[in-house]
Amino acid sequence: MLISYLVPVVLLFMLIAASIRILPEYKRGVVFFLGRFQGVKGPGLIIIIPGIQKMEVVDLRVITMDVPEQDVISQDNVTVKVNAVIYFRVVDPEKAIIQVENFTMATSQLSQTTLRSVLGKHDLDEMLSERDKLNDDIQEIIDSSAESWGIKVSNVEIKHVDLDESMIRAIARQAEAERERRAKVIHAEGELQASKKLVEAANVMSENSAALQLRYLQTMSDMSNKNASTIVFPLPMDIMEAFRHLKASPAGQARTGARAPEEGGAS
Numbered sequence: 001m002l003i004s005y006l007v008p009v010v011l012l013f014m015l016i017a018a019s020i021r022i023l024p025e026y027k028r029g030v031v032f033f034l035g036r037f038q039g040v041k042g043p044g045l046i047i048i049i050p051g052i053q054k055m056e057v058v059d060l061r062v063i064t065m066d067v068p069e070q071d072v073i074s075q076d077n078v079t080v081k082v083n084a085v086i087y088f089r090v091v092d093p094e095k096a097i098i099q100v101e102n103f104t105m106a107t108s109q110l111s112q113t114t115l116r117s118v119l120g121k122h123d124l125d126e127m128l129s130e131r132d133k134l135n136d137d138i139q140e141i142i143d144s145s146a147e148s149w150g151i152k153v154s155n156v157e158i159k160h161v162d163l164d165e166s167m168i169r170a171i172a173r174q175a176e177a178e179r180e181r182r183a184k185v186i187h188a189e190g191e192l193q194a195s196k197k198l199v200e201a202a203n204v205m206s207e208n209s210a211a212l213q214l215r216y217l218q219t220m221s222d223m224s225n226k227n228a229s230t231i232v233f234p235l236p237m238d239i240m241e242a243f244r245h246l247k248a249s250p251a252g253q254a255r256t257g258a259r260a261p262e263e264g265g266a267s
Helices: 002-019 093-098 103-119 124-127 129-149 165-207 209-224 236-247 250-266
Strands: 018-021 027-033 036-041 046-048 051-058 063-073 080-091 149-162
Touching: 002 018, 002 103, 027 093, 036 046, 046 063, 063 103, 080 103, 080 124, 080 129, 093 129, 093 250, 103 129, 124 129, 124 149, 129 250
Parallel strands: none
Antiparallel strands: 018 046, 027 036, 027 051, 063 080, 080 149
16 A cells, blocks of 8 residues: 555656756756757756656867877978867857757867868978967868857867978978078178278278288287297388389389399309
């Protein structure tokens, strides 16, 4: 007799337990009544009629998802392996449940195909140096495509761009050649500037004999400070000028002419 009363009570409690749902603040419930969309409920206490109503729970928090490593052929025909991470969240629970079967899987597949297609349009140098721009391009494409699913893609980050060993060695050689080129250009520019300064100094010394004598004395002083076996006898510039004037004078030319026959006769 007691069992006949307990069975309905137990069934009633089981029915009530199955009908009551409690959703936290970050979740929403998409309710269907006899298979048709009824509305989005939550958070808090929700009562569902078992067998007549059905509820799909959707998490509204940001989801962090790794994009698996993809083989990408760049525009300059270099094969690289690229992986990334994507951050997205559900902004429309109704679309996320009705418009797509599994929005997480759909977003993952869309991210992989978009990653390959976007990076395939750029050179290897752009992949390595313009990563922020590529992140923005990928994020914009995925966000516009996933909008119809009620998904908002907040950020996409490329994690690694892996190259094979041969390509790493080629890039190293290229970088070394570039450094050598820059060094030669800098050296050539230095030589050009030094030659200009030397020409300016020569012009100044040619206009002022005192500057030339001072430079001559400075050079002798520098040579005397070094441990060298060369002996330098200073000769004033005035004596050299006197010799040149003497040779250019008529008396000097006469003496030179008179000495020449004597030398010839002696021979």
